[in-house]
Amino acid sequence: MEGTQQPPHIVILPSPGMGHLIPLAELAKRLVLHHNFAVTLAVPTDGSPSKTQKAFVEALPTTINSMFLPPVNFDDLSEDVMVETRICLTMTRSLPSLRETFELFTATTHLVALVVDLFGTVAFDVAREFNVLPYILFPSTSMILSFLLFLPKLDETCSCEYRDMPEPVQLPGCVPLHGIDFLDPVQDRKNEAYSWILYQSKRYHLAEGILLNSFMDLEPGAIKALNEEADLSKLPPVYTVGPLVQNHSKDDDIVDGPECLRWLDDQPPDSVIFISFGSAGVLSLEQMTELAMGLELSEQRFLWVARTPTQKAANAAFFSSLSSEDPLAFLPDGFLERTKERGLVVNSWAPQMQVLRHGSTGEQKMNAVMLVDDIKIALRPKVDQENGLIFRDEIAAVLKSLMEGEEGKKVRNKMKELKDAAANALSKDGSSTQSLSEVALKWKTHAVA
Template identity: 50%
Template sequence: MEAAKQQPPHVALIPSPGIGHLIPLTEFAKRLAHRNFSVTLLIPTDGSSSAAQRSVLDSLPKSVNYIFLPPVSLGDRAEGEGVEIRIVRIVTLSLPALRHSLMALSESTRLAAIVVDLFGTDTFCFATELGVPAYLFFSTAAMLLSLIFYLPELDKRFDCEYRHWPEPVELPGCVPVQGRDLVAPIQNRKNEAYKWCLNLSRNYKLADGIIVNSFLELEPGAFKALKEHWTGVPPVYPIGPQIQTGSPTVVDGSECLKWLDQQPPHSVVFVSFGSGGTLSHRQLTELAMGLEFSGQRFIWVIKSPHEDVANATFFSVHSMINPFDFLPEGFLDRTRDLGMVVPSWAPQIQILGHRSTGGFLSHCGWNSVLESIVHGVPIVAWPLYAEQKMNAALLCDDLKVGYRVKVEENGVVGRDAIAGYVKGLIEGDEGGKLLRDRMRDLEDAAAKALSENGSSWKRFEEVTDIWRNHRRA
């Protein structure tokens, strides 16, 4: 018993499958390790862990361990089954293994808390069984968290699909959002994903606290509403912006950085749609021509198009076809002195932090949003799936640090419009300068929030003090 008291407090972190869910929790684990916690990540999987995941995990400090739970078998994807429900199924099928691992940690460590991401609330019962607090790690914007708590009320107010509602939806504390821009899983009220989202409001209230990867100065209205608008919402701790640190690499990105070294300051637009974003062949062609017409320097991370969609989709296994085969004829030769096209992957953190990078054409995944803010890089917002349209509304309509692309009736963003967005971001004298200035202000606010006695620093210290002082009965 005395030996257990002398152990450092231990925290179990349970991420959902996927690199985008894993990275924020591994960064949180590093912060805990720096505060003398020991940590174990318990990772549900369907057996498809990637080299990128392994690289991230292998970069963790010695006081952070990780365990891949036994892979579960999902079978073929049911018709209409979205990625959210597939993730929920992986976590649900992993619950027996999760309980076994948590019991083992409880016996061998001074277990002080269990922290799950937004798909893992079914594990809260294990925390109760073990007599430790259960916390939710919400890895995206407070704006989405506000929507989750507001959704039961919206469900009663609206009879039609949200995308058909003519007026913007006013979420407490947030910029108004068009119904069609609300998070993708709620856009069909008859499907399983909608029912799951509707239950999240109840499930999240079971947490002892909610840790949010955002910061007070970024979303003051949303955090105020989370504290005051609803009853029964647990304490909310904004501890961001938390972005990937270090440089775990699966592919050598040195050529990109060498090329950037040769470019003028703030002259390059970085084009990337994240780990899961793909465009149709037609849209890829328009993007290529738009970049060429803009006359601006660029680094473009290109993936093979997904032919079954009009604009974009999320899928986990990218085509093995060479993406360069889909570029317009002669494009690479014509832009040889203007830009650099790289297949599949580039060192995004290093590129955004480079002095030559002046803009980011992004899908607006929350990890990318925070990375752009931390490095003060304004955005051309091109959201594709999940909550990315809500993130784009926050960036462009509320914070006004980016241009949002307009999709034409044919479902495509045209080359002339793309050229205008990119040129305005890099060269724009008035509008572009305002975006750049506002983003620099956000960059400063983010740094201040994370500094000693900043808003995020204080909230992180507050929640870790609770765990450090926790004593199980």
């Protein structure tokens, strides 16, 4: 009967980790609200979902269907396996469950597209099997997308470890990139994590399109170069649809949210440094101590989302829930008391509205190059080459320069410009809004084909 036809159905498959779940969930909201799609968020797991994941999924609008796929088994993996390997194996071992889900959906709904993130290309085969269009939502920067698209060629032509390359790599539209600043999981080419990253990058061309969580004014050179490659049919079309960031209402249940917001309301405008390393970023005890002392020495206002320090890898918390140990107990003696008039430390998630942020822990060196050398919206502290630490004096100096110096003033002014540009991109007639509308039209056309 006319008017009762089912809306086209999109399945969104995030990789494990809140940093992957959030932008894909934000995409789901836009597809439902602005384009009248039915959307299912299917979340792979390697065990019981964390409290944070459950709370996040339960807080999604009721118009978005969500489900946790059955957990996969990792009894055969060693504890020291890199997080990228665990992510890719989670996706691979979830394929039987995904196939069963597709069988159900194709029989009961009008399933037209699958959207995965950068680690989900293994699911493309299932999508093609059911005549469903596969797309990638790339949650990071165009520079990192360009690097991954270039990686198969680099793998063939370079015989040494990338950190030992004598010359930087010149990606189209990007600033030169030295091997030492490449992604963490490609720094050891003998590690299984490298093989997985290479495997994923070789499959990007199988996508019908790549949705980039960025906007035109952020990286115009790199985005233009990607579009030119797409025009030459060397790449799937790239659509800038970002920034896809989580916006909270007053009624949202955010851990420590009310305290953070009340404290921020009492501070002068543009006076607070926000310190957060995301859902996966965990500092060593030594680096946590240096950061605390650097904040104290800088005499700047700060809001710090602290995590319990670890002696493991920097992304050791990626698959785990929040530690039961209080991270505040690991701060230097007297730090909280000495900084209580100008700093706030919280030990969990905080509202991150209006924050321009990209990527995960393993990408931050590349992001630093982009933000400092290309976009010029950040300052980069010097790392001690002997032990890999950034010492307190260096932290204090960079923070003072950012908040009080002329160089920092330029950075803050550029940030304000980009904040306005991001808002424009997401406006009714903005570039990101139009790009997503273009993709939505392709999906609806496929639905009636």
